Amino acid sequence: MNGRAKSLFDSLQAAWLLLVLALLYIPMISVALASLSNTRYMLFPHRTWTTDAYADALASYTTGTLHLTSFRIAVLVMVLSVVLASFGALAFARFDWRGRRAFQRFLLLPLFFPQPVLGLALLVYFTALGITPSWQTAAFAHLVWIVPVVTLVISIRLYNYDVMQEDAAFDLGATRLQVLREVTLPALAPGIVSGALFAFLLSWSNLPLSVFTSGADTTLPEWLYSRTATNYSPMVPAIAVIATAVSALVVGAAAVGLSLARGRGGAKTAA
Amino acid sequence: MRRPNPGILTMLPVLVFLLAGFVIPILVVALYSLMPPRTFDLAGSPTFTNYATAFAEGYWRPLMWSALGAAATTLICLVLAWPTARVLAHLAGRWATLVTLLIALPIFISESVRLFGLALFMMPGGGILAGSIDALFGVSIGTILYTRLAALLGLVYIHFPFVLFPLLLGVSLIPKDQVEAARDLGASGWQVFREIEAPLAAPGAAVGALLCFVLSLGANAEMNILGGQAVTVITNAIEQRFNYAQDWPLGAALTVLTVLLTAAVVFPVLKRIDVDRLARR
Numbered sequence: 185m186n187g188r189a190k191s192l193f194d195s196l197q198a199a200w201l202l203l204v205l206a207l208l209y210i211p212m213i214s215v216a217l218a219s220l221s222n223t224r225y226m227l228f229p230h231r232t233w234t235t236d237a238y239a240d241a242l243a244s245y246t247t248g249t250l251h252l253t254s255f256r257i258a259v260l261v262m263v264l265s266v267v268l269a270s271f272g273a274l275a276f277a278r279f280d281w282r283g284r285r286a287f288q289r290f291l292l293l294p295l296f297f298p299q300p301v302l303g304l305a306l307l308v309y310f311t312a313l314g315i316t317p318s319w320q321t322a323a324f325a326h327l328v329w330i331v332p333v334v335t336l337v338i339s340i341r342l343y344n345y346d347v348m349q350e351d352a353a354f355d356l357g358a359t360r361l362q363v364l365r366e367v368t369l370p371a372l373a374p375g376i377v378s379g380a381l382f383a384f385l386l387s388w389s390n391l392p393l394s395v396f397t398s399g400a401d402t403t404l405p406e407w408l409y410s411r412t413a414t415n416y417s418p419m420v421p422a423i424a425v426i427a428t429a430v431s432a433l434v435v436g437a438a439a440v441g442l443s444l445a446r447g448r449g450g451a452k453t454a455a
Numbered sequence: 456m457r458r459p460n461p462g463i464l465t466m467l468p469v470l471v472f473l474l475a476g477f478v479i480p481i482l483v484v485a486l487y488s489l490m491p492p493r494t495f496d497l498a499g500s501p502t503f504t505n506y507a508t509a510f511a512e513g514y515w516r517p518l519m520w521s522a523l524g525a526a527a528t529t530l531i532c533l534v535l536a537w538p539t540a541r542v543l544a545h546l547a548g549r550w551a552t553l554v555t556l557l558i559a560l561p562i563f564i565s566e567s568v569r570l571f572g573l574a575l576f577m578m579p580g581g582g583i584l585a586g587s588i589d590a591l592f593g594v595s596i597g598t599i600l601y602t603r604l605a606a607l608l609g610l611v612y613i614h615f616p617f618v619l620f621p622l623l624l625g626v627s628l629i630p631k632d633q634v635e636a637a638r639d640l641g642a643s644g645w646q647v648f649r650e651i652e653a654p655l656a657a658p659g660a661a662v663g664a665l666l667c668f669v670l671s672l673g674a675n676a677e678m679n680i681l682g683g684q685a686v687t688v689i690t691n692a693i694e695q696r697f698n699y700a701q702d703w704p705l706g707a708a709l710t711v712l713t714v715l716l717t718a719a720v721v722f723p724v725l726k727r728i729d730v731d732r733l734a735r736r
Contacts, residue, residue, distance in 0.1 A: 201554055305481055
């Protein structure tokens with residue numbers, strides 16, 4: 185390829201990526217634009233551009249309840265999935281045992297399964313057991329597909345983990361518990377943090393499982409889903425923007441916390 | 456004394472949980488599908504009536520629509536993801552990381568927000584697109600909102616990253632020097648694709664396509680928000696049986712048929728994939 189053809193090819197590639205990104209972000213931009221109006225009917229471009237909808241949303245009792253429900257579920261899912269998945273990842277990637285390949289495939293099955301169908305199946309299951317669906321059952325449903333995701337995330341880290349370190353610790357006379365606390369867990373930590381973040385965000389944004397399994401409780405995505413069809417007002421896109429900002433904030437806080445922890449760890453090694 | 460294998464010990468919590476939260480619920484639904492119509496307990500004598508009803512009353516139709524939509528979505532996503540993965544693999548470095556991150560981010564934004572945004576964008580009259588064009592050029596345009604096409608667009612939009620990322624793993628496994636060597640020996644672009652790139656990227660493409668097909672098979676939000684329920688998809692059909700019609704056994708039978716269709720596509724592909732090799736990347 186000569187120089188001119190190559191640079192044309194490069195700009196075509198860049199243009200393609202920009203197009204893909206633009207298309208991916210059009211819906212989010214549309215929601216943000218729609219939230220800046222004060223009319224009950226969508227009439228773009230707005231006559232008056234205002235942030236009134238945000239003031240209404242922040243003052244509304246609903247906003248708080250919705251966030252609280254989603255937050256409770258996401259935190260419960262995060263904690264339980266990290267505990268279950270840490271063990272699961274050891275079996276998935278660290279230990280060599282006879283049923284490992286079968287276990288790896290079994291673990292993937294909930295990921296390769298249509299979520300709304302899983303939600304409906306769980307609804308029937310809970311009802312058959314005499315359990316009234318609520319935010320707790322929604323958290324259980326989230327766990328069914330988030331535990332495999334988090335297990336994969338932690339496993340990917342574990343593949344790079346050098347088992348010899350453990351053997352060395354054993355040779356130096358460490359007990360099984362000491363090895364777990366001093367060698368294995370610190371090596372797992374970055375995977376656990378990203379796994380926890382995945383769990384929180386995937387639960388926070390989940391619609392298909394919550395819709396069928398949360399009973400009388402309503403999560404943010406569910407509320408937005410029901411309001412897209414009826415009872416539209418600029419408060420709906422405003423709450424969508426706020427909910428998305430909250431999840432961005434969680435990611436930001438985790439990133440800051442992580443770099444702080446790393447900085448302190450580095451200082452300790454230096455000293 | 457022989458210690459129990461640590462692998463078996465550590466997999467137990469996840470295994471028990473997935474049995475209780477995944478396997479047993481599906482078995483319970485399968486049992487319900489064998490109960491007499493419109494009963495709510497598992498005490499009746501098993502029968503295949505519900506499956507007969509499902510076919511006789513035309514419930515193969517929603518299943519067919521869902522399967523067709525899922526197949527079309529998978530095909531379109533593959534066609535769009537292939538050049539994107541190639542460009543990203545070719546680009547490498549800082550920019551590629553940034554673009555990859557930007558493509559991944561929307562996965563963590565709720566489907567309801569993104570589909571709602573698409574609807575706002577496509578809305579006729581005062582929608583973001585129609586309103587802007589009207590204000591700028593004085594031209595009013597129509598809309599595809601509330602049609603099957605809009606629902607398909609939503610399906611492609613939501614599931615594109617699920618095809619792209621596994622495919623990206625596959626494409627990054629293609630050794631560049633092999634492609635160069637083939638080019639030097641005079642292979643055409645199509646020959647390089649068919650003989651070298653496609654076979655090497657195949658495992659990634661298979662995982663992505665499978666994920667996309669299965670996830671879109673159950674998708675109903677796209678049809679409800681964008682499609683204006685132009686057709687009934689299988690999830691909506693099942694929900695109607697469970698909730699409004701109060702016919703659990705028929706709803707359960709439809710669920711089992713969907714699970715069987717899912718299993719029929721998932722198992723053959725999953726059996727051939729080396730999980731260790733893909734996850735280690």
